[in-house]
Amino acid sequence: MNSAKHHEIARNIERSLAKCRPEDVEMRIEAAMLAGTHWLNAALHDIGANPPDKDVMHTYMLTINDFRRLSLPDPQPLAMLAEIEDIRPVYVRGDAPGGRQAADRACSLLDRLRAVALQAAAGR
Amino acid sequence: MLIASHLEKIRRLQNLRGRLQPLEDFELWFWSTMTAGTHAVNAALHDAGVTPQESAFPSQPGVYMVADGAGGYAPALRAAGDVLHVGRPPIAGPVPPDVRDMMDAMEIIESYRDPCVRDGLAPTAEIVDRCDAAYRRCMRALEQRLPEAAA
Numbered sequence: 001m002n003s004a005k006h007h008e009i010a011r012n013i014e015r016s017l018a019k020c021r022p023e024d025v026e027m028r029i030e031a032a033m034l035a036g037t038h039w040l041n042a043a044l045h046d047i048g049a050n051p052p053d054k055d056v057m058h059t060y061m062l063t064i065n066d067f068r069r070l071s072l073p074d075p076q077p078l079a080m081l082a083e084i085e086d087i088r089p090v091y092v093r094g095d096a097p098g099g100r101q102a103a104d105r106a107c108s109l110l111d112r113l114r115a116v117a118l119q120a121a122a123g124r
Numbered sequence: 125m126l127i128a129s130h131l132e133k134i135r136r137l138q139n140l141r142g143r144l145q146p147l148e149d150f151e152l153w154f155w156s157t158m159t160a161g162t163h164a165v166n167a168a169l170h171d172a173g174v175t176p177q178e179s180a181f182p183s184q185p186g187v188y189m190v191a192d193g194a195g196g197y198a199p200a201l202r203a204a205g206d207v208l209h210v211g212r213p214p215i216a217g218p219v220p221p222d223v224r225d226m227m228d229a230m231e232i233i234e235s236y237r238d239p240c241v242r243d244g245l246a247p248t249a250e251i252v253d254r255c256d257a258a259y260r261r262c263m264r265a266l267e268q269r270l271p272e273a274a275a
């Protein structure tokens with residue numbers, strides 16, 4: 001998928017995310033994961049790290065080789081998505097206390113991933 | 125997870141689902157549908173005694189996050205527990221027909237997950253209708269097995 005389409009889908013997910021309330025913990029986290037993945041893929045395409053026909057689904061599904069390769073230009077974007085992914089088991093599939101704060105954290109990481117992608121698009 | 129917690133999450137997800145427009149908000153509408161349906165299947169599997177209900181949250185097939193005794197959570201190996209998605213991991217052993225039907229309904233929803241949410245296939249009214257019908261079928265079966273799910 002090309003970066004423009006990733007931007008379009010990420011924006012659509014973020015419009016839906018805006019309809020969530022603070023107590024919608026699970027979908028705020030999932031929206032951050034889904035939109036964040038699209039922003040990450042767009043950035044990786046725009047910096048030439050991955051071609052449009054090669055997308056990351058989850059960081060933990062990458063081979064170690066690919067994780068290292070994609071981290072080379074900047075390890076932070078992959079680390080940000082990985083942190084969102086790590087929030088999911090305990091707060092989306094689990095009922096640990098502190099879900100609202102975890103969702104806030106996921107959304108703040110999404111903001112940073114969007115900024116990375118927009119910067120990569122501007123430098124294309 | 126405990127059945128009561130699955131039901132609580134379903135109620136919250138259904139509430140949000142009702143505030144989203146299926147086509148306009150397709151990605152999140154679909155994801156809340158799929159997530160609520162998976163919680164329903166997990167609750168039914170616990171109720172049927174097929175999988176254990178416990179405070180262990182799936183991270184990947186065979187790995188669950190459990191309380192570490194120090195206020196946090198740590199990964200631990202578990203042979204069975206909540207599924208992440210229907211079929212992931214597959215359920216070992218017999219599954220009652222009503223729960224099998226719930227799982228079959230969820231397979232319909234799951235078939236649209238990657239095409240529509242990740243790969244850019246444009247959602248249509250027909251896809252929405254198929255997912256919604258499968259979701260309602262899954263929830264009806266849950267409510268028959270666990271009447272408190274209808275509350």
